[in-house]
Amino acid sequence: MTERSAPELSAVLPLSLELNPESACVPIAGQASVVRALGALHRVVASRIVVAVAEPFRAAVTELVGSLCVVIPVDPAGDWRASTRAGLDYLAAQSLSPVLLHDWRHPLVPPDVTDRVVAELTAGHRVVVPVTAVTDSVKEVDADGAVIATVDRSTLRNVQYPRGFAAATLADLLTRGADPVAAALDAGESVVTVDGHADAGRFTLPADAALLEAIITSRR
Incomplete structure (x- = not known):
């Protein structure tokens, strides 16, 4: 049996204004944080990383990321999906x-x-999406905010990043809806x-700055 060779990977990190580049x-x-996120990609992708950033922040992002990636400007009026598409279009011109x-x-x-996401793409x-189990109690409430039912969380998952896609599949999904994963499900x-991992969760900055700094410091 012939072993499947590992595909050459690319990566996109969108930074539209709604994603708060500042x-x-x-x-x-x-x-x-953008440099930390790029570090997770650079280890497996190396030179084919594109940050698609709203034009007002292009210079600041470029100064920060250095040689980690290519920075391309996008229309400040564009949303997350438009920025992602711009990054994908840039990569598609190459492969x-x-x-x-x-x-x-x-x-x-x-x-x-x-690594686990890449392994499934290679397969x-x-x-491909990383997930963690929902561990908090989840309740359904009515219009007045009163609890009316307990939701079975055994099949619920939190979806994290990075998410892996075949390039052509992602391009198609971006035409279908704002969330490529939801669009994938709708398309069958x-x-x-x-x-996933607890550390791979989402942080809201600047509100979570102290928490994020404490986690980073504790791991040194």
């Missing part, structure tokens, strides 16, 4: 390799999470999950 550039424990889609608000992704899956596309 906060992405603020140092937390000595390093901006149609599988793509890791990342979010700077998930700056502490451990290497093994990214030929077209949509198989969405494969891999184990």
Whole structure:
């Protein structure tokens, strides 16, 4: 049996205005969150990473990321999907390799999470997402805010980043809806999950700055 060769990977990190590029550039424990997020990609993608950033923040992001990636400007009026599409279009001019889609608000992704996503892409899956179990009690409420039922959380999952896509699949999904994973489900596309990690969760900055700094400091 012939062993499947690993695909050449690309990555896109959108930074539209709605994703708050200013906060992405603020140092937390000595390093901006966007740089930390790019570090998780650079280990497996190396030179084919594109940050699609709203034009007013292009210079600031370029100064921060250095040689980690290519920074391309996008229309400030564009949303997350438009920025992602711009990054994908830039990469498509070179090749149609599988793509890791990342979010700077998930700056502490451990290497093994990214590795698991890449492994499933290598196996030929077209949509791959890291997930963690929902551990909090979940309740359904009525219009007045009164609890009316307990939701079974055994099948619920939190979806994290980076998310993996076949390039052509991602391009198609971006034409279908704002959320490529939801669009994949609506289109009947198989969405494969891999184990995520508690550290790979989303941080809202600047509100979570102290928490994020404490986590980073505790791991040194």
